[in-house]
Amino acid sequence: MGLSFSATSYEAFASLSLPSSESALPRRFCVSSSGPKLSMMKRFSLTASSHLPAIASCTASSAYCDRGLRCSLVSVFNEARSYGRLRAEGDAEYTECPLREGVSSSVPMRSWAAAGACAVVALSAGCAPTSQPAPAGKTLRIGVDLPLSGGESRAATPALNGIRYFVQTHPTLDGFTIQLETTDDAADPKRGVSNVNRFLTEAGVVAMIGPFDGPVARKEIPVANSAGLAMVSPATSNPCLTRDVYVPAPLNPARTAITCKQAGLPSASDLRPTHTVNFFRLTTTDDLQGAAAAEFAFGTLHVLRVGVISDHEAYGQGLASAFSARFSRLGGSAVGRLDTDPNAGAGIQPFLARMKDDGAQAIYYGGGSHAGCAIRAQMSPLFATGESTPFLGGDGIAHDPQCIAAAGTSAAGIYATVPIVDATSAPAAQAAIAGFKTSFGSTSAYGPYTMVAYDATAVLYAALDRAIVAAGGGLPSRDQVIAELARTSGLEGVTGRLGFDANGDTTNRVVSIFEAPAAGARAPWKLAGTVDYSARLPY
Structure with missing residues (x-):
């Protein structure tokens, strides 16, 4: 272990190089101060593991780690400045100390992405466990607003469980007890405003x-x-929540941008009276759902000709436009487009017949589940059923039992995009998922957004940690929290590397494609593919 100390910046660094035979073994290192003015802080402890993720952000009383296993103990020494100055390298001594009996050998608590993922430092009497109860009365509250009743609760309640599980496993932060203030908006905007x-x-x-x-x-x-x-939203995907362009020009068949106002929606600048970005999300945007469906249809299903249907809503129209533009750019052909009210059903059957005559090998639908998936049932007299003639759509139909019921015997061959990472296929998420299922028991407690919401909480914790440091260890201001969220970059979560761009959009731009079950409405959808736009957008 190499150690160095800078007296000017009050930072100490520990670079750990463990033999491969010891790579899975946690090491605990203690630092004791010989400086007379540090008598109140006799010792610090550092628990380090070789399982350090890239740029995992820990707590204010902890280390900040990078992939090279280099841990900066800056916050410990910032705290030390309240007691006295560390004038020289000899003022601090670092020794490897054995784990005492009764002290856990696992890296505790402060690994935001997953337990045991990050080195942790805490003020302690010797090498005591680093997770300590917060002092009485120091409470930090996080509001939670989700639709916990009504149709949206099917997906939102498992998301809440992900938030609760993270807080359950990380109950304190920098001396504060974390408390959730949970509210139900029932997907009603007025109730949402009341909750805020x-x-x-x-x-x-x-x-x-x-x-x-x-x-x-x-x-x-x-x-x-x-x-x-x-x-911090774990689920919203409408582009106009974060920007003024609804569909970028390259994702519109007309090759001109569709602004939010042209789509009948307020733009992001209208939603920010202070001109400050305060809204951040972990889902990517709807236009990328349409593009990803095109990539999947063309590259995986080998479809060359598609008929495109959208409902009269901006959501469905945006999906359909992005799909059509990207599909054409890839070399496919959108042989027809119908914008209609699927509940009325007018014109759908004649359109499908025309698509059959024009050689369409699949149908793409932008819109919601029940009426949309009924279109799938209407295809059966004209097209081959099942995977021979795929029916594709967005998250408006994904994981929805109503979609399967509406499609009837034609449910096989339905594919839907979801603008998040499928955590069940992410190696980094397996430990967290296993721990969650052990804690919650019921399989219905887990859903597609559980680990995304878990990561949303992790991102917020990391920002709160930095904000607490900026506040000198006290309760941070709301403005400080916003500023630190905006700086989030490269945080390793269970669903991938997390960060936000200047608009508050996730930089982890992954779209998952799921295939509907043929066995029945309650059977799970299975992952069929992923498209990752994190490195490069499709325009």
Whole structure:
């Protein structure tokens, strides 16, 4: 182990190089101060493991680690400055100390992405466990607003469970006890605004997780923005929540950008009266769903000709436009486009017949589940059923039992995009998923957004940690939390490397494609493919 200390910056670095035979063994290192003015802080402890992720962000009383296993103990020495100055390298001694009996050998608590993933430092009497109860009365509150009743609760309740599981396994942060203030918006924008106003009036609420869908977000963001409250959403994907362009020109068949106002939606600049980005999300945007479906249809299903249907809503029209433009750019042909009300059903059967005559090998649909998936049933008299003639759509139909019921015996061959990472296929998520299922028991407690919400909480914790440092160890201001969220970059979560661009959009731009079950409405959808736009956008 190599060690160095800078007296000017009050930072110490430990570079750990463990033999391969010891690579899985945690090491605990203690630092004791001989400086007379540090008598109140006799010793610090560092627990380090070789399982350090890239740029894992820990707590204010902890290390910041990078892939080279280099840990900066800056916050410990910042804390030390309140007691006295470390004038020379000899003021601190570092020794490897054996784990005492009764002290866990696993790396505790402060690994935001997964337990045991990051080195942890805490003020302690010797090498005591680093996870200590927060002092009585020091509470930090996080608001949570999700649709926990109504149709959206099917996906939102498992997301809440992901948030709760993270807090359950990380109950304290830098001396603060974390407390969730959970509310139900029932997918009602008015209730959502009421919930945000509640957070704003409650002492100690410094940020919120949520909301879950676009209409609620459109009403909540201006209220939270005016008051300087940070929002971290695990689910919303409407582009106009974060930018002024709904569909970029390269993803519109007409090759011109569709602005949010042209799509009948307020733009992001309209939602930010303070002109500060306070809304951040871990899902990618709907236009990338359409593009990813095109990549999958052309590259995986080997479809060359597609008929495209959209409902009259901006969501469905945007998906269909992005799909058509990207599919054509890849070399395929969108042989026809119908924009209609699928509930009325007018014109759908004649359109499908025309698509059959024009050689369409698949149908893409932009819109919601029930009426949309009924189109799949209408295809059966004209097209070959099952995977021979795929039916593709967005997250409006994914994982929805109503879709399978509406499709009837033609459910096989339905594919749907979801603008998140499928955590069940992510190696980094397996330990967290196993721990979650052990804790919650019921399989229905877990859903597609559980680990995304878990990561949303992890991102917020990391930002809160830095904000607490900026606040000198006290309760951070809401503005400080927003500033630190905006700086998030390269944080290793269980669903991938997490960060935000200047608009508050995730830089982990992964779209998952799922295939519907043929066995029945309650059977799980299975992962059929992924498209990753993190390194390069499709335009």
